Amino acid sequence: MTQLELGTETIQTALSLFKWFHRHPELALNEFETTKKIREVLESHRIDLLPNPLNTGVFAKIGGKKPGPLIALRADIDALPIGEESGLSYASETPNRMHACGHDFHLTNLLAAAIELKKIEHQLDGTVLLIFQPAEEAEHGAEKVVNTGLLTDVEAIFGLHVNPELPTGVIGVKVGNFNAAVDRIFVTFHGKGTHAAHPESGNDVIVATGEFIVSAQSIVSRNISPFEPSVVSITHIESGNTWNVLPNSSLLEGTVRSFDSQVRAKIKERLQELADGIAAANGITNEFRWVDGAPAVVNDHRLTKIVERVAKKQGFEVTELDPSMGGEDFSCYQQIIPGTFFNVGVGCAHPVHNSKFKVDPEAFKTSIPLFVALVKAYFEGSASDGQTILS
Ligand SMILES: [Zn+2]
Ligand SMILES: [Zn+2]
Incomplete structure (x- = not known):
């Protein structure tokens, strides 16, 4: 596996999408404009949308041209009731609404990775399910997605969260307990x-x-x-x-x-x-x-090692994180399928859920290819009976 790099066009697309999403934060279960925008972008790249019985969020699929496993990539899409004080030129245009938890980064990352994966769809030894999940911050979004039955037949799921305490270029992983x-x-x-x-x-x-x-x-x-x-x-x-x-x-x-x-x-x-x-x-x-809220995020050993290995190949420094007593409803997916949740460094002096929080957009240059490389590595590992990547 060689290191994947993005063209400047993809980076530019990602940055302009990111700025749009950052300007238009919406609260849990009210992500209507966000949903519309995600659908538009996916449709413009001829990516297959799947039916969604929920009012917000988007499900889509890439691959399936060759036999192979079905895996899922998840990004959350909601924002918080916080008045933004980041000073960014592309700050929130809605009073008391802010993408202060980086979900705009997560969804842009998944969108851009989807665009890249679509370009190589015929080479993929399997199918990728894209989950743009509503309502992570409140209202039990992951549980609602699970209850749609969408994840039947999915054999592994990956998700990421920005981490302001890690510098750009660093990935944080942890086998086992990750979020309480x-x-x-x-x-x-x-x-x-x-x-x-x-x-x-x-x-x-x-x-x-x-x-x-x-x-x-x-x-x-x-x-x-x-x-x-x-x-x-x-x-x-x-x-x-x-x-x-x-x-x-x-x-x-x-x-x-x-x-x-x-x-x-x-x-x-x-x-x-x-x-x-x-x-x-x-x-x-x-x-x-x-x-009852979301259960604990407990990361699958094999999948976490795949992330670690691919991230290193992609030029990231990989660090092992301590478990966090903060929660994440990614755990709802892990109740039914193995999954791993990891952190991407976006270096910021302010924590998530702070009115001055902002991510380093430079992080996209490495996080987007990481998602693409993860998918390829998983499929290649499965195709070669797990020996190349799954050890
Ligand atoms: Zn949050
Ligand atoms: Zn979050």
């Missing part, structure tokens, strides 16, 4: 409100709330093995509205992050027990609600 499962909790304590000067005449839900906040922190330190990463964070509390009234109720909201499914279940169980126990001890009632 993201769950959400709500606890409400209900009691009998009373005069603050006469607490004995009612219940104090504020004290119960404080006990819950402190006790919840004991779960990770006392109930979970120190070798299993997990986080419980209470992030939102609401109760009362003045200084001399003990209120009737109190609400807590928070998030739980974990990798292992048994750890995840244990934390849920203990939070429920604590809420029940604290309510009983204070003579009040409670409601406990756990909302």
Whole structure:
């Protein structure tokens, strides 16, 4: 396998598309203009679009001219409710909307790779499914895509995310745990409100709330093995509205992050027990609600090694990343097929989800050929019974 390089025309196309997408950020499930633009670009290159029962997002297919496996490449396409302060000449044209997580980079990268793959379609020993996924930041986009049944018969899936902490030219990979499962909790304590000067005449839900906040922190330190990463964070509390009234109720909201499914279940169980126990001890009632988010991203060993090997061949420096307690719904695909999710360095002083976040467009020069090379390497590896690339 020789190093793939892009012509200046492809780079120019990618850059102008990237700027257009960056100017036009749209929130989860509202990516209508983005969807239209993606379809236009794919159609103009005669790439086959597939039916999509969802209102936004695009599915397409390249290859199938020769027998071979079906693999998927995924890019997310939604933006965030953030007012952009990047100072870019092509900054968001919509107030309080911004591509601050680099999904404009991801989708442009996949579009440009698709254009390149289409040029060599007759040489491909297999078929590539392109997934332009809506709603990664909210609204369970990956789960919706999986529920369409689109991924039946797909044998491997690849996805990437920009990483501002890595310089341009660096790829971050990790076998196994990559992103944590993201769950959400709500606890409400209900009691009998009373005069603050006469607490004995009612219940104090504020004290119960404080006990819950402190006790919840004991779960990770006392109930979970120190070798299993997990986080419980209470992030939102609401109760009362003045200084001399003990209120009737109190609400807590928070998030739980974990990798292992048994750890995840244990934390849920203990939070429920604590809420029940604290309510009983204070003579009040409670409601406990756990909302499952995306499971953990756990990268397939074989596919991660393919990315590592191809990235090195493409001239990238490859670094092994630590797992992140942040979530990614790429994990929904990994529930049904092997997949690997990796990071592309786009060197930026500001983190994702920051109003000053921006990517280095130079990164396209290497990330687009990387996606193309990955597809070719996978098919070549499969065609030669795995010996060339899959070892
Ligand atoms: Zn994000
Ligand atoms: Zn993201």
